Amino acid sequence: MDDIVISKAITQSFTDEFVNYLDVDVAIAGAGPSGLTAGYYLARKGVKTAIYERKLSIGGGMWGGGMMFNRIVVQDEAKPILDEMGVTTIEYQPGYYVADSVEAVSALCYQCVKAGARIFNLISVEDVMIREEDRVSGLVLNWSAVTMANLHVDPLSIKSKWVIDATGHDAEVCRIVVRKIGARLNTSTGEVVGEKPMWAEHGEKDLVAKTGEVYPGLLTSGMAVNAVYGYPRMGPIFGGMIISGKQVAELTVELLR
Numbered sequence: 001m002d003d004i005v006i007s008k009a010i011t012q013s014f015t016d017e018f019v020n021y022l023d024v025d026v027a028i029a030g031a032g033p034s035g036l037t038a039g040y041y042l043a044r045k046g047v048k049t050a051i052y053e054r055k056l057s058i059g060g061g062m063w064g065g066g067m068m069f070n071r072i073v074v075q076d077e078a079k080p081i082l083d084e085m086g087v088t089t090i091e092y093q094p095g096y097y098v099a100d101s102v103e104a105v106s107a108l109c110y111q112c113v114k115a116g117a118r119i120f121n122l123i124s125v126e127d128v129m130i131r132e133e134d135r136v137s138g139l140v141l142n143w144s145a146v147t148m149a150n151l152h153v154d155p156l157s158i159k160s161k162w163v164i165d166a167t168g169h170d171a172e173v174c175r176i177v178v179r180k181i182g183a184r185l186n187t188s189t190g191e192v193v194g195e196k197p198m199w200a201e202h203g204e205k206d207l208v209a210k211t212g213e214v215y216p217g218l219l220t221s222g223m224a225v226n227a228v229y230g231y232p233r234m235g236p237i238f239g240g241m242i243i244s245g246k247q248v249a250e251l252t253v254e255l256l257r
């Protein structure tokens with residue numbers, strides 16, 4: 001057993017892959033349920049997709065279910081997606097399906113990676129690349145450990161035809177675009193409006209209605225949509241998140257054509 005071979009295998013294979021993904025079709029910020037679903041459907045269409053996740057674990061807010069009861073609820077429209085991913089659901093009442101959040105996250109992650117999307121965890125999106133007359137054209141990345149330790153270390157950049165902000169409640173990429181270049185987003189104020197109090201029915205509908213392009217080169221999916229447009233949060237119903245992920249993938253495939 002050669003320790004150096006083990007070290008080489010890890011560093012070389014990671015570096016090869018990272019270099020290969022410096023120029024992608026789609027870069028997704030955030031590996032929560034919407035980012036993972038988007039990655040799965042994009043990769044299934046042969047789109048070169050990289051997902052960058054700040055944390056060690058992927059899955060975002062899905063692990064914890066509702067208030068740490070590790071169950072999620074989805075509605076009729078989302079059930080076929082969970083079926084396709086191989087997640088077991090139980091109909092609790094007509095139109096309300098319960099799933100184990102641990103199984104759901106694991107399945108989304110596995111299917112996303114097996115479909116061909118690459119997930120780079122422990123990497124934070126800290127800035128965007130703006131080119132071609134104010135179009136978002138890539139992401140600026142750093143190790144999350146660098147950010148957490150407040151080290152003065154410069155980041156690296158990746159180029160992307162389209163960027164998807166799937167960073168959840170914080171809508172971080174959209175906020176960066178507004179802050180850094182004073183961009184006007186496709187929202188009522190031109191800025192990130194901020195999410196409104198919990199209202200599952202409206203939150204879910206608004207999310208699906210507004211998933212899409214919010215600025216040239218930049219799309220939003222999942223909870224980031226509600227944060228950007230000023231729509232209600234929806235709590236532990238997760239159907240809208242995965243529907244939004246599928247929808248943003250389909251839209252991006254069209255845009256790439």
Ligand code: 48F
Pocket residue numbers: 029030031032033034035052053054055058059060061062123124125126166167168169170172221222223224233234235236237238241
């Ligand atoms: O928050 P998150 O799960 O977003 P989502 O996919 O789903 C929202 C639900 O979990 C829940 C909800 C359901 O009703 O309201 O909140 O829209 O996943 C977002 C992921 O993005 C990562 C973050 O760690 C999380 O895993 N993230 C956030 N900012 C960055 C980031 C960043 N700057 N760089 C990289 N990853």
